[in-house]
Amino acid sequence: MKIYNTLAGKKEAFSPLEEGHVQLYVCGITSYDYCHIGHARSSLVFDMVVRYLRYRGYKVTFVRNFTDIDDKIIARAAEQGVDSTQLAEQFIAAFYTDMDALGVLRADIEPKATEHIQDMIDLIQELIEKGLAYPSAGDVYYRVGKFSDYGMLSGRKLEDMQAGARIDVNEQKEDPMDFVLWKGAKPGEPKWSSPWGEGRPGWHIECSAMSRKYLGKNFDIHGGGKDLIFPHHENELAQSVGANQCPFANLWMHHGFVTIKDEKMSKSLGNFLTIRDVLKEYPAETLRLFIFSTQYRNPLDFSETALQDAQTGLDRMYDCLAQINELVQAAEQGGDSTIGQKDKKKIQSLRQRFEKAMDNDFNSAQALGHLFDGVKVLNKACRLVGSQQEVATEDIQLLEQAKVTMQDLAGLLGVLQQEPGQYIQAKKDRLLASLTLSEQKINDLIAERNAAREQKDWATSDAVRDKLLAHNIELHDGPDGTSWGVNA
RNA sequence: GGCGACGUAGCCAAGCGGUAAGGCGGAGGUCUGCAAAACCUUUACUCAGCGGUUCAAAUCCGCUCGUCGCCUCCA
Numbered sequence: 001m002k003i004y005n006t007l008a009g010k011k012e013a014f015s016p017l018e019e020g021h022v023q024l025y026v027c028g029i030t031s032y033d034y035c036h037i038g039h040a041r042s043s044l045v046f047d048m049v050v051r052y053l054r055y056r057g058y059k060v061t062f063v064r065n066f067t068d069i070d071d072k073i074i075a076r077a078a079e080q081g082v083d084s085t086q087l088a089e090q091f092i093a094a095f096y097t098d099m100d101a102l103g104v105l106r107a108d109i110e111p112k113a114t115e116h117i118q119d120m121i122d123l124i125q126e127l128i129e130k131g132l133a134y135p136s137a138g139d140v141y142y143r144v145g146k147f148s149d150y151g152m153l154s155g156r157k158l159e160d161m162q163a164g165a166r167i168d169v170n171e172q173k174e175d176p177m178d179f180v181l182w183k184g185a186k187p188g189e190p191k192w193s194s195p196w197g198e199g200r201p202g203w204h205i206e207c208s209a210m211s212r213k214y215l216g217k218n219f220d221i222h223g224g225g226k227d228l229i230f231p232h233h234e235n236e237l238a239q240s241v242g243a244n245q246c247p248f249a250n251l252w253m254h255h256g257f258v259t260i261k262d263e264k265m266s267k268s269l270g271n272f273l274t275i276r277d278v279l280k281e282y283p284a285e286t287l288r289l290f291i292f293s294t295q296y297r298n299p300l301d302f303s304e305t306a307l308q309d310a311q312t313g314l315d316r317m318y319d320c321l322a323q324i325n326e327l328v329q330a331a332e333q334g335g336d337s338t339i340g341q342k343d344k345k346k347i348q349s350l351r352q353r354f355e356k357a358m359d360n361d362f363n364s365a366q367a368l369g370h371l372f373d374g375v376k377v378l379n380k381a382c383r384l385v386g387s388q389q390e391v392a393t394e395d396i397q398l399l400e401q402a403k404v405t406m407q408d409l410a411g412l413l414g415v416l417q418q419e420p421g422q423y424i425q426a427k428k429d430r431l432l433a434s435l436t437l438s439e440q441k442i443n444d445l446i447a448e449r450n451a452a453r454e455q456k457d458w459a460t461s462d463a464v465r466d467k468l469l470a471h472n473i474e475l476h477d478g479p480d481g482t483s484w485g486v487n488a
Numbered sequence: 489g490g491c492g493a494c495g496u497a498g499c500c501a502a503g504c505g506g507u508a509a510g511g512c513g514g515a516g517g518u519c520u521g522c523a524a525a526a527c528c529u530u531u532a533c534u535c536a537g538c539g540g541u542u543c544a545a546a547u548c549c550g551c552u553c554g555u556c557g558c559c560u561c562c563a
Contacts (some may be wrong), residue, residue, distance in 0.1 A: 154492090161559060226563080475524070487524085
């Protein structure tokens with residue numbers, strides 16, 4: 001497998017420190033608000049990474065933290081007049097609700113910052129002892145100038161940053177680029193006691209402390225969004241390498257942003273959509289298909305159209321699988337194979353092609369391409385096979401196996417995980433729930449129309465059809481009668 | 489100002505040195521009383537522009553233009 005390493009600035013062959021075991025740390029949310037689509041991308045990307053690594057035979061130890069104490073949490077709690085702990089807990093609960101709705105696997109370890117205060121204090125002490133940090137008026141700062149590799153992750157030099165950076169007016173700092181490890185508490189703020197007085201940890205120190213506690217000083221992969229590269233991950237790296245005097249994460253994975261009209265979706269711009277907003281309109285698998293249709297490092301532009309495209313594509317995949325189900329059940333076995341050699345090869349190589357794409361830095365977009373290619377070939381095969389009186393056992397088995405493979409592979413992206421029949425039914429149910437029309441009424445109308453058709457009363461027949469279509473119900477006239485579906 | 493990413497058909501998106509995957513949309517077709525749905529076929533002599541390296545470039549190098557991001561909290 002090859003994975004892009006931000007630290008190296010290129011794709012590298014991946015091999016974990018301990019054979020067969022991957023240790024992964026991902027920066028989780030700061031819990032002060034509902035998660036938006038950007039958070040969904042983050043969770044979904046690493047969900048895919050974990051699923052695929054496990055599929056590839058690795059044991060994965062996955063740690064994802066919660067930042068449950070932070071300036072923004074304190075500010076929001078004050079705004080709402082609630083306790084900051086309570087606020088953090090509330091949005092952690094909301095996070096789980098959203099993640100469950102998206103089908104995101106739980107991390108193996110989900111540590112909270114507030115439960116690791118002592119680990120952070122210990123780490124800060126070590127940094128002070130090594131001369132890399134200094135207390136100042138109740139705060140503690142990291143002495144950036146003492147860490148010669150500062151900037152190695154984000155690819156910038158200290159001098160360059162100072163040129164354009166907003167100068168921090170904080171006069172407690174020796175250098176404007178120094179960052180805070182421990183913040184002295186102001187009156188009324190949440191606080192913990194420490195050797196430097198009462199206060200709370202700075203943002204970056206929690207990840208250094210918790211990753212060390214659960215994964216050790218040196219581990220395999222550290223991940224997060226591109227916006228975390230600087231300063232968060234740069235600072236983490238400075239803390240960990242500074243304290244441990246050994247390499248930190250060997251590989252850094254950073255995913256791209258979700259944009260709206262090509263602008264970054266963010267709280268400060270106010271152009272964000274929450275996960276729960278989107279899930280009101282679209283099934284989770286549709287959102288997943290949309291997110292995985294772009295390689296994780298590239299920007300992903302969110303739009304109604306894009307989501308609808310994903311919905312159409314997902315429907316097509318399910319239709320294909322449903323068709324295989326029907327065919328397999330109805331087929332009389334016997335006869336010669338009718339599926340062409342070329343198509344057989346395409347079907348049989350699906351897994352291999354999918355893996356090759358995913359092995360190349362989790363190229364889910366390409367992997368999905370292969371899946372859609374599979375849909376096309378399988379549809380073609382179904383048509384051929386369906387036109388036969390008797391179907392070769394070989395062909396039936398090939399189709400059945402292909403269906404299992406499709407769902408197995410798509411499962412690594414968390415899509416196509418429902419029984420096709422159920423998926424199609426669920427879609428009908430959703431529509432029915434939003435209509436005043438009952439299923440009984442629809443069937444009555446269909447009967448009425450069919451009666452008119454028998455009389456060749458096309459005007460009445462078409463009027464009924466148009467009436468139903470006005471409710472987004474489309475009729476399918478087939479050899480076995482008329483069925484109905486949802487016009488998405 | 490510093491650093492970085494990106495620019496591929498109407499839209500989205502792979503490809504990263506060997507002659508353009510896939511999706512949506514469009515156009516034809518099968519089916520149908522006509523439709524719709526579904527399915528099939530088709531849809532970039534060309535990869536922002538201009539130079540260069542090479543037997544060979546969308547892919548490597550340089551410049552220009554454009555878009556976005558980071559440098560401050562952010563997934």
